[in-house]
Amino acid sequence: MFNGMDNMFTVSVSAPGKVILHGEHAVVYGKTALAVSLGLRSSIVVKEVNSIKEPAVYIHMPSVELQETIPLTPTIKALFCPRLLQDISGKFSWKMPDKLDHDQHLRRVEEFLHIIKPNFDVLPSNQKNSLRVFLYMFSGIFGSTDIRVKSLDISIGTELTIGAGTGSSASFAVCLAGALIQLLKLKSHSSNYDAYYDEDFSMTEKEIISEWAYNGERIMHGTPSGIDNVSCTFGSVVSYKKGHKPRYIDARLDLRILLVDTRVQRETRALVMKVATVRQRNTAAIDHIMEACDHLANTAIQVLLKLSSGKCDTDVESDYQHLAELWEMNHWLLGALGVSHPSLETIHAAARARGLACKLTGAGGGGYAMVLIPPSTPRSTVDGLTGQLLELGFRVTETRLGGPGVSLEM
Numbered sequence: 001m002f003n004g005m006d007n008m009f010t011v012s013v014s015a016p017g018k019v020i021l022h023g024e025h026a027v028v029y030g031k032t033a034l035a036v037s038l039g040l041r042s043s044i045v046v047k048e049v050n051s052i053k054e055p056a057v058y059i060h061m062p063s064v065e066l067q068e069t070i071p072l073t074p075t076i077k078a079l080f081c082p083r084l085l086q087d088i089s090g091k092f093s094w095k096m097p098d099k100l101d102h103d104q105h106l107r108r109v110e111e112f113l114h115i116i117k118p119n120f121d122v123l124p125s126n127q128k129n130s131l132r133v134f135l136y137m138f139s140g141i142f143g144s145t146d147i148r149v150k151s152l153d154i155s156i157g158t159e160l161t162i163g164a165g166t167g168s169s170a171s172f173a174v175c176l177a178g179a180l181i182q183l184l185k186l187k188s189h190s191s192n193y194d195a196y197y198d199e200d201f202s203m204t205e206k207e208i209i210s211e212w213a214y215n216g217e218r219i220m221h222g223t224p225s226g227i228d229n230v231s232c233t234f235g236s237v238v239s240y241k242k243g244h245k246p247r248y249i250d251a252r253l254d255l256r257i258l259l260v261d262t263r264v265q266r267e268t269r270a271l272v273m274k275v276a277t278v279r280q281r282n283t284a285a286i287d288h289i290m291e292a293c294d295h296l297a298n299t300a301i302q303v304l305l306k307l308s309s310g311k312c313d314t315d316v317e318s319d320y321q322h323l324a325e326l327w328e329m330n331h332w333l334l335g336a337l338g339v340s341h342p343s344l345e346t347i348h349a350a351a352r353a354r355g356l357a358c359k360l361t362g363a364g365g366g367g368y369a370m371v372l373i374p375p376s377t378p379r380s381t382v383d384g385l386t387g388q389l390l391e392l393g394f395r396v397t398e399t400r401l402g403g404p405g406v407s408l409e410m
């Protein structure tokens with residue numbers, strides 16, 4: 001949107017969360033993991049505004065209970081003109097986030113936050129991370145241009161549960177990078193902005209958004225694999241193997257699922273350790289399980305590609321049956337690794353009793369299960385299962401897998 005009277009732009013962007021379809025735990029041992037975009041999304045609105053006092057960025061992040069006003073002039077002075085990595089000569093551009101001197105830029109952000117917020121250290125870590133990522137990206141992107149920045153009002157919300165393994169951090173970082181880049185694009189073409197207003201992100205722009213989001217993930221996670229930022233940027237399916245770049249698979253998918261939250265808290269790190277301990281005593285057996293998980297993930301890629309090619313109903317039905325088989329096998333293999341949980345088994349049994357496939361997703365030990373709903377499933381089956389799971393105290397969301405990645409909202 002453009003308010004011609006005041007020369008003010010508004011940008012709205014959304015991005016999905018993600019779930020792991022196959023390969024959780026096995027990925028730690030060098031096997032293939034598949035992530036798929038989730039129908040639950042984060043969204044951001046960035047508005048240029050007239051500030052009443054000094055120019056500022058007004059931040060509203062209700063999901064982490066954060067409202068903040070960041071003074072603009074000191075931000076520009078302290079953080080703009082980010083530098084390239086030491087061994088590269090030239091000037092940094094927002095188009096090459098992988099060449100930014102990440103550690104140095106983050107250090108400047110950290111110092112600046114301590115100056116404008118002397119109590120920064122005592123804030124909850126999710127608020128600290130959200131502020132770090134915002135300032136890092138805002139100054140990294142706008143600070144490498146000579147575009148005059150105005151006061152901004154920024155609101156970020158999400159349908160995702162934060163810290164539950166559904167990629168809220170990547171979804172947040174992708175939205176932020178997408179909105180800032182779109183605003184930059186509009187401001188740099190302000191004489192001809194309507195040509196750019198409703199044009200969605202190009203593949204090249206998505207690559208850049210994903211790389212900025214990866215840098216954001218480094219701030220929030222330390223050493224992310226990169227699978228989440230690629231999945232939340234491009235949507236659809238992403239395959240990943242340790243030591244390789246995540247590979248986007250261009251499959252047009254729309255899988256219906258029930259996403260079931262056990263409400264059982266778990267710690268990913270502890271579950272990864274548990275598998276490592278079992279493996280120490282049973283190396284060959286565990287390695288065979290990991291190898292089997294790898295086969296399931298690779299077969300799933302083929303089935304998903306077949307499903308996305310748009311064929312007659314009988315083929316679709318048999319592809320769904322094949323997917324269901326893969327989900328079931330993967331669930332039992334994860335159980336054999338010792339990462340299931342009584343709550344996950346209750347959900348699994350309820351789905352099986354209605355003929356539906358179910359698997360835990362992510363680290364296990366609680367967290368989420370997913371139930372696959374093929375198109376031929378009667379509504380009464382889905383409603384019956386949902387009612388039963390709700391009565392048992394689980395949280396149930398009917399949603400979709402494989403939808404679009406980062407998108408402009410009109």
Ligand SMILES: Nc1ncnc2c1ncn2[C@@H]1O[C@H](COP(=O)(O)OP(=O)(O)OP(=O)(O)O)[C@@H](O)[C@H]1O
Pocket residue numbers: 042061062063064125126127128129130156157158161162163164165166167168169170172220221228
């Ligand atoms: N809507 C949002 N507004 C502001 N910050 C957000 C939002 N969503 C996520 N974040 C940031 O992302 C962090 C959550 O990252 P965390 O890795 O704990 O969870 P996750 O991304 O949901 O899980 P996983 O990475 O295992 O899928 C929060 O602490 C916060 O800093």
Ligand SMILES: C[C@@](O)(CCO)CC(=O)[O-]
Pocket residue numbers: 020023024025026027028165268272362363
């Ligand atoms: C269990 C695990 O494979 C996925 C957690 O979402 C851990 C990891 O890959 O870091």
